[in-house]
Amino acid sequence: MAPPTVLVTGGAGYIGSHTVLEMLNAGYNVICVDNLCNAYSGGASKLPEALSRVQEITGKKIHFYRVDITDREQVRSVFQEHKIDMVAHFAALKAVGESCRIPLQYYHNNMTGTNVLLEAMADNNVFKFVYSSSATVYGEPKFLPVTEEHPTGNCTSPYGKTKYFTEEILKDLCKSDKRWAVVSLRYFNPVGAHISGRIGEDPNGEPNNLMPYIAQVAVGRRPKLSVYGSDFPTKDGTGVRDYIHIVDLAEGHVKALDKLRNIAETGFFAYNLGTGVGCSVLELVHAFERASGQKVTYELVDRRSGDVATCYADAKLAEQALGWKATRGIDKMCEDTWRWQSQNPNGYAQK
Numbered sequence: 001m002a003p004p005t006v007l008v009t010g011g012a013g014y015i016g017s018h019t020v021l022e023m024l025n026a027g028y029n030v031i032c033v034d035n036l037c038n039a040y041s042g043g044a045s046k047l048p049e050a051l052s053r054v055q056e057i058t059g060k061k062i063h064f065y066r067v068d069i070t071d072r073e074q075v076r077s078v079f080q081e082h083k084i085d086m087v088a089h090f091a092a093l094k095a096v097g098e099s100c101r102i103p104l105q106y107y108h109n110n111m112t113g114t115n116v117l118l119e120a121m122a123d124n125n126v127f128k129f130v131y132s133s134s135a136t137v138y139g140e141p142k143f144l145p146v147t148e149e150h151p152t153g154n155c156t157s158p159y160g161k162t163k164y165f166t167e168e169i170l171k172d173l174c175k176s177d178k179r180w181a182v183v184s185l186r187y188f189n190p191v192g193a194h195i196s197g198r199i200g201e202d203p204n205g206e207p208n209n210l211m212p213y214i215a216q217v218a219v220g221r222r223p224k225l226s227v228y229g230s231d232f233p234t235k236d237g238t239g240v241r242d243y244i245h246i247v248d249l250a251e252g253h254v255k256a257l258d259k260l261r262n263i264a265e266t267g268f269f270a271y272n273l274g275t276g277v278g279c280s281v282l283e284l285v286h287a288f289e290r291a292s293g294q295k296v297t298y299e300l301v302d303r304r305s306g307d308v309a310t311c312y313a314d315a316k317l318a319e320q321a322l323g324w325k326a327t328r329g330i331d332k333m334c335e336d337t338w339r340w341q342s343q344n345p346n347g348y349a350q351k
């Protein structure tokens with residue numbers, strides 16, 4: 001029996017590339033599409049740099065197509081070229097602040113793109129779908145830890161709304177047609193890098209997120225970290241989040257594919273991918289200093305608008321339903337981030 005073939009959209013990105021690596025190691029065939037709007041295209045090789053390195057690490061072949069998922073013909077051509085069994089959908093624009101400035105581009109890219117993809121799937125009798133969702137669908141937590149029963153939809157940005165609206169579309173789709181089996185994975189705060197140090201997070205321009213910012217200060221690319229708010233009602237006054245190692249996250253996707261591959265059960269399933277452990281900004285800074293041996297200079301400044309004090313997951317449902325549990329702690333997240341950053345001070349674009 002040939003191993004299943006997974007179409008991975010956004011496979012050249014941070015989470016996509018790490019998940020492709022774990023899918024290949026788990027024996028899946030992988031077809032990747034990406035329009036490279038937020039991924040380094042690499043040198044002469046046909047493959048984007050991140051995927052070229054994934055091939056090097058795994059010794060396995062990746063089929064790659066430079067495709068924009070909003071382009072119906074481009075998407076259809078991939079389904080004509082390959083027999084696809086399942087789809088893992090990472091492709092999206094994801095900068096919260098940018099989404100407030102250019103909401104229409106976010107709704108087009110993330111919503112129209114997903115709808116074009118879903119239509120092409122249905123036209124080719126492909127109904128198994130893993131979706132990249134986010135804890136942002138919960139808005140400001142009403143209770144902690146956040147379970148999958150927490151209300152969704154109280155999103156504070158157009159980006160967050162694209163995630164929420166897409167989940168609602170997927171629920172309606174599953175209600176309308178019992179052939180659909182959808183797993184929506186709600187990521188908390190993915191950080192870290194593959195142990196090889198060859199692939200990692202490579203944000204365009206100034207990082208929005210905490211961990212890549214810390215790493216760039218530690219490696220000397222940025223003078224200091226601004227700590228947004230030190231007067232939150234938390235252990236040390238700084239924001240508390242549920243950071244999850246990117247490889248734990250990637251392994252969670254493989255478990256979701258395994259579930260879809262083997263189940264007769266169809267419908268919509270949502271699972272939190274987090275550790276259940278909250279970590280403050282200053283705790284992460286100090287853990288990174290221990291892991292890297294580098295000083296991370298920081299300044300306590302005003303809060304960033306839209307930030308909540310504390311958010312962390314109840315991850316028990318994913319453990320029960322997927323047989324998955326995060327195993328890597330904060331120190332490992334920092335060690336692996338530092339290995340990537342110190343070996344690739346300028347990310348994939350080695351200058």
Ligand SMILES: NC(=O)c1ccc[n+]([C@@H]2O[C@H](COP(=O)([O-])OP(=O)(O)OC[C@H]3O[C@@H](n4cnc5c(N)ncnc54)[C@H](O)[C@@H]3O)[C@@H](O)[C@H]2O)c1
Pocket residue numbers: 009010011012013014015016033034035036037038039067068069070089090091092093094109113132133134135187188189190
């Ligand atoms: N990184 C996080 O902290 C986080 C948290 C929650 C959810 N997510 C979601 O996980 C997914 C992957 O996030 P990431 O951090 O890897 O981001 P990323 O930007 O590194 O990866 C996204 C990839 O999708 C591609 N892409 C974007 N629009 C496309 C389009 N129209 N057609 C084809 N390719 C397109 C980009 O070029 C990029 O390679 C996204 O859906 C994001 O919303 C990320």
Ligand SMILES: CC(=O)N[C@H]1[C@@H](OP(=O)(O)OP(=O)(O)OC[C@H]2O[C@@H](n3ccc(=O)[nH]c3=O)[C@H](O)[C@@H]2O)O[C@H](CO)[C@@H](O)[C@@H]1O
Pocket residue numbers: 096097134135136160188189190208209210211213225226227228229238239240241281304306307
């Ligand atoms: C409001 C917002 O943007 N939320 C997004 C953000 O979550 P979130 O805001 O949790 O993630 P960040 O990494 O941006 O911030 C984590 C914590 O670090 C603090 N911090 C961050 C950066 C910095 O330079 N200094 C600093 O102190 C923040 O105030 C927060 O307390 O990233 C997630 C992962 O991409 C997205 O799913 C969320 O939708």
